[in-house]
Each structure stands twice: as structure tokens, then as C-alpha cells.
Amino acid sequence: MGEIRVGTCSWTDKALVASGWYPAGSRDAEGRLRHYATRFPVVEVDSTYYGLPSIRNSLLWADRTPDGFRFDVKAFSLLTGHPTRPHAxxxxxxxxxxxxxxxxxxxxxxxxxxxxxxxAALEPLRAAGRLGTLLFQFPARLVPGRPAEEFVRRCRERAAGWPVAVEFRHPGWWRGEQADATAALLTDVDAAAVAVDMVRTLPASVPPVVRVTRPGLAVVRLHGRNSAWGTGTKEERFRHTYTTDELREWVPRVHEMAERADEVHVLFNNCCGDAAVRAAESMRCLLGSHRVAPCD
Incomplete structure (x- = not known):
């Protein structure tokens, strides 16, 4: 069975920093990352979606984390077809x-x-063995069809030689018969499919389909189940406290993924206060996954 790593989609989120989860003496930039890395073995870098990363940060991230730690790095918005401000x-x-x-x-x-x-900015992170994958999160306007598939292929060709995971935000990619075609596309381009947990009652809800399309890695991103998805502030969209029963739904799915992938990353994106780190701690215990900190 592959190794299961549980973490969150940010260690710098303002709500997390303000929640008091970081102990006194570990609240500066260096202290936060070093503390986070004692609790979890993987984290997602969100800032690289909003602006290009820097070599300096890659070197600092590698220096402040132990061997074996993983960073999953979001692709810059311009590379995934999202609206991008010129000043980014x-x-x-x-x-x-x-x-x-x-x-x-x-x-x-x-x-x-x-x-x-x-x-080039991420090369030091990859050279240090800290890079988990690049996450290409495509916008909801990328609707299944030949033009979209060609766009995905061009993105993958540009990132040749790098590990890539793909999250589709349009639900059509994983509904009905299209799910098989989507899995085949990602397998063909050697990209890991990202399984999604989110509210399931909206027209924009992506179904929780699990497919392993790259043997090296499988990814789950849990966004919370707030019905304000797609509207309101970030806090309103992602405010959700996962119950134990909701987390248990994912235990057999994650174990299934681990049977087929060398590594599984389970990342919580319900970034409101300390909800994500608490959910990750609970999930880590339910899964019996690799951990540094003991389960409560």
C-alpha cells in the first residue's frame, strides 16, 4: 500500500494564524513552517496561484522542512486559464x-x-526532494470537449518532466460516461486526477469520483461542504467543520487510492480559523496514515 500523507491547503492563511494554532514563539514566517512540518508531512502552496514563486522562497521552504516533507504547488492562474491581473x-x-x-x-x-x-523558481524545491506535485486547477468555464482537452494537453506539454495533478472545477468532467473519458485523458498525459469533496447539492458541485491516473501519486482535496460555494466571501464559501462521519466516508476511498498509487495526498481546504488543521488531524487518525505528531 502506498504512503498516505494528510495536510492542509495552506500554512499561512490569515485565519489560521489568528486562530492561535501556532504556539507562542512560532508565529513568524520561519517558525510557522517549522511548526507545521512537525505536525504534518505535506502542505499545499496557495500563493503561487496569485503570483509567480521565487527561488528565494523555494530555498527557504526546503531549508525549514525535514527530509521527506512534500509541497504541492498550485499553478499560476495565467497557466490554467483563470482571469489574471496584469500586476500579478x-x-x-x-x-x-x-x-x-x-x-x-x-x-x-x-x-x-x-x-x-x-x-525555474521551483527547481530548488524539486532538487531538494520536497516537491510533491504541481496542481493545475482548471476553472469551471473549462467545459469538457475537444478544445478543453487540447488546452489540457498543451498545459501538460509545457510542464513536461514535472509531476502534475489536475483538478477540474466543472462538474461535467466527472459525471456519467464522461468520467471514463476524463480518466483516460489524464492517464494519457501522465497527470494525477484530483478527487474532490465539496457540497453536493448545487449545480456546480463536482462529484466525489476517485480515479488513480498516475501510479506515483493520487490527490484528494476537501473544500468543505458549505452551500455558499461560488458566492460570498472566502470565509463564507469555505466555512465548514467536518464531522467524523463525513471524514469516514473518505477512509475506504483513500485506502483504495493507496492500493494503486505510491503516495496519496489528502489536503483540507476548509480554511476558516483552524478548521482545516483540526480536520486533518482527525483524518490522519482515522486513516492510520504517516504522521509526526501523535493522534489525540
């Missing part, structure tokens, strides 16, 4: 972004340059 780009690239009249305001040459800078 380095200053020298902004004119090309603003001037280009093409679809989404992006030309392939600009995307190639953005990818080169993004990947």
Missing part, C-alpha cells in the same frame, strides 16, 4: 499581456515565458 506578472511581461488581443489576452509565447520563470 513581472513588470517586464505586463506590456505583452495587455497588448495581446487573443483569447483570454494570452499568447503562447507569453505563456512559455511565464512557465519558464515559474518552473
Amino acid at each position: 506578472l513581472p513588470a517586464d511581461l505586463r506590456p505583452a499581456f495587455v497588448r495581446d488581443p487573443g483569447r483570454n489576452g494570452v499568447d503562447p509565447g507569453l505563456l512559455d515565458e511565464v512557465w519558464q520563470r515559474y518552473s
Whole structure:
């Protein structure tokens, strides 16, 4: 059975820092990461969705975590087709972004340059053995069909040689017969499918389909089950306290994934106060997964 690693989708979230979860003396940037890494063996980097990472941060993250720790790093928004503010780009690239009249305001040459800078900044993290995967989270407007599949393939080609996981936000990718085609696409491009837990009663709800499409890694992201998904503030969308029964639903699914993948990452994104770290601690105990801190 593959190794199961449980963690959260951020260690720097303002609500988490304000919750008091970090002990006194561990509340600066270095102390937070070092403390987090004593509690969990994996974390997601969210900041790289909003702006390009830096070599300096990659070196610091590697230095402040133990051997074997994993960072799953979100792809920059421009690379996944999300709306991106020009000021999120380095200053020298902004004119090309603003001037280009093409679809989404992006030309392939600009995307190639953005990818080169993004990947170069993460190379120290990969060289240190800390990189788990790059997470390509595609927007809900990416609807299943040939143009979308071609876009996914272009993204994967750009990231050739790097581990990639894919989360689709449009529910059609994992509904009915399309689920088999989606799994086949991700298998063909050597990308890990991300299984999703979220509220299940909305038209935009992604079903909790589990597929292992890359033998090296499988990923689960648990967003909480708040019916305000897609509306309101971040706190309103992600405010949810997982019950033990809700977590238990995922235990057989995660074990099934671990039977087919070398490593499974289970990441909580219900980032409101300390809800994510508490849910991760509970899930870690239910799964009997690899841990540093003991179960309560």
C-alpha cells in the first residue's frame, strides 16, 4: 500500500494564524513552517496561484522542512486559464499581456515565458526532494470537449518532466460516461486526477469520483461542504467543520487510492480559523496514515 500523507491547503492563511494554532514563539514566517512540518508531512502552496514563486522562497521552504516533507504547488492562474491581473506578472511581461488581443489576452509565447520563470523558481524545491506535485486547477468555464482537452494537453506539454495533478472545477468532467473519458485523458498525459469533496447539492458541485491516473501519486482535496460555494466571501464559501462521519466516508476511498498509487495526498481546504488543521488531524487518525505528531 502506498504512503498516505494528510495536510492542509495552506500554512499561512490569515485565519489560521489568528486562530492561535501556532504556539507562542512560532508565529513568524520561519517558525510557522517549522511548526507545521512537525505536525504534518505535506502542505499545499496557495500563493503561487496569485503570483509567480521565487527561488528565494523555494530555498527557504526546503531549508525549514525535514527530509521527506512534500509541497504541492498550485499553478499560476495565467497557466490554467483563470482571469489574471496584469500586476500579478513581472513588470517586464505586463506590456505583452495587455497588448495581446487573443483569447483570454494570452499568447503562447507569453505563456512559455511565464512557465519558464515559474518552473525555474521551483527547481530548488524539486532538487531538494520536497516537491510533491504541481496542481493545475482548471476553472469551471473549462467545459469538457475537444478544445478543453487540447488546452489540457498543451498545459501538460509545457510542464513536461514535472509531476502534475489536475483538478477540474466543472462538474461535467466527472459525471456519467464522461468520467471514463476524463480518466483516460489524464492517464494519457501522465497527470494525477484530483478527487474532490465539496457540497453536493448545487449545480456546480463536482462529484466525489476517485480515479488513480498516475501510479506515483493520487490527490484528494476537501473544500468543505458549505452551500455558499461560488458566492460570498472566502470565509463564507469555505466555512465548514467536518464531522467524523463525513471524514469516514473518505477512509475506504483513500485506502483504495493507496492500493494503486505510491503516495496519496489528502489536503483540507476548509480554511476558516483552524478548521482545516483540526480536520486533518482527525483524518490522519482515522486513516492510520504517516504522521509526526501523535493522534489525540
